[in-house]
Amino acid sequence: MRLQDEVAIITGGGSGMGRAGAVRFAKEGAAVVIVDLNLEAAQETAELVEAEGGKAVAVSADISTLEGNQAAVSAAVEAFGKLSIFWANAGIADVVGPLADASEERFKLMNAVNVFGPWNGARAAMPELAKAKGSFLITASLSGLKARPGSAAYSATKAAAVHLVRMLAVEFAPDVRVNGIDPVATETPMQAVFNPGAREAEAKPKIVAGIPLGRLATPDDIANAALFLSSREASMITGHNLVVDGGALC
Numbered sequence: 001m002r003l004q005d006e007v008a009i010i011t012g013g014g015s016g017m018g019r020a021g022a023v024r025f026a027k028e029g030a031a032v033v034i035v036d037l038n039l040e041a042a043q044e045t046a047e048l049v050e051a052e053g054g055k056a057v058a059v060s061a062d063i064s065t066l067e068g069n070q071a072a073v074s075a076a077v078e079a080f081g082k083l084s085i086f087w088a089n090a091g092i093a094d095v096v097g098p099l100a101d102a103s104e105e106r107f108k109l110m111n112a113v114n115v116f117g118p119w120n121g122a123r124a125a126m127p128e129l130a131k132a133k134g135s136f137l138i139t140a141s142l143s144g145l146k147a148r149p150g151s152a153a154y155s156a157t158k159a160a161a162v163h164l165v166r167m168l169a170v171e172f173a174p175d176v177r178v179n180g181i182d183p184v185a186t187e188t189p190m191q192a193v194f195n196p197g198a199r200e201a202e203a204k205p206k207i208v209a210g211i212p213l214g215r216l217a218t219p220d221d222i223a224n225a226a227l228f229l230s231s232r233e234a235s236m237i238t239g240h241n242l243v244v245d246g247g248a249l250c
């Protein structure tokens, strides 16, 4: 098993990529701490993990704060004795649309979750991760690398996350590896945030047209990438942003 004896925190583990990752990591031997604002959703993920024979704890916390991340780290150490993997995956998005319609309040909130979230996650988790010679992973986005109209605020937060990966990687080497994942549009509930209501179905063929492999990513595609980067197989990889985009950036 590829994560035997590892203890992993996954933020945003109540939905989408984080839920897929929790199940995948547990199948590979990790004990998982599933962190989400939505406790019920985190508990559902924990049940999915346990149904597969894995070990899981659900924690309700707001990961935009230092306190929320510290609570998650304490829960991991209390339940499983250590922390060796932290996947800062929770994020929020915004409706794709013109700058004139954008909300400053929403930009501030996205900044709090998408940038302060992983930054506070690192502040809370690095001491434990250093003891375990562990891995810190951030879900950024292809939007942080590739420009397209209508998504300036969300994309700016993700560009910050892309560079945060590199900054943390050099600061915490050689003790903790730090990497990022940059997914293309992925089949999760977040699609309905970018394009609400009937727009979701209308937007999909246009998004797919820009992806050479001809489909959106699945949560399992992202979980597989997260598994590799978090495992000891990636022990010479740090400061890397792994694009999982079906060729969209080519």
Ligand SMILES: NC(=O)c1ccc[n+]([C@@H]2O[C@H](COP(=O)([O-])OP(=O)(O)OC[C@H]3O[C@@H](n4cnc5c(N)ncnc54)[C@H](O)[C@@H]3O)[C@@H](O)[C@H]2O)c1
Pocket (backbone or CB within 6 Å): 011, 012, 013, 014, 015, 016, 017, 018, 035, 036, 037, 038, 041, 061, 062, 063, 064, 089, 090, 091, 092, 093, 113, 139, 140, 141, 142, 182, 183, 184, 185, 186, 187, 188, 189, 190, 191
């Ligand atoms: N879905 C996509 O197309 C896509 C593409 C690229 C990157 N991403 C990024 O991938 C990550 C995972 O997204 P997803 O698509 O699985 O989204 P999702 O909406 O399915 O899940 C996100 C989870 O994060 C939780 N969350 C939100 N704010 C939180 C907070 N302050 N504290 C704790 N939990 C919080 C939510 O409750 C939810 O369960 C995000 O960072 C997102 O920006 C998504």
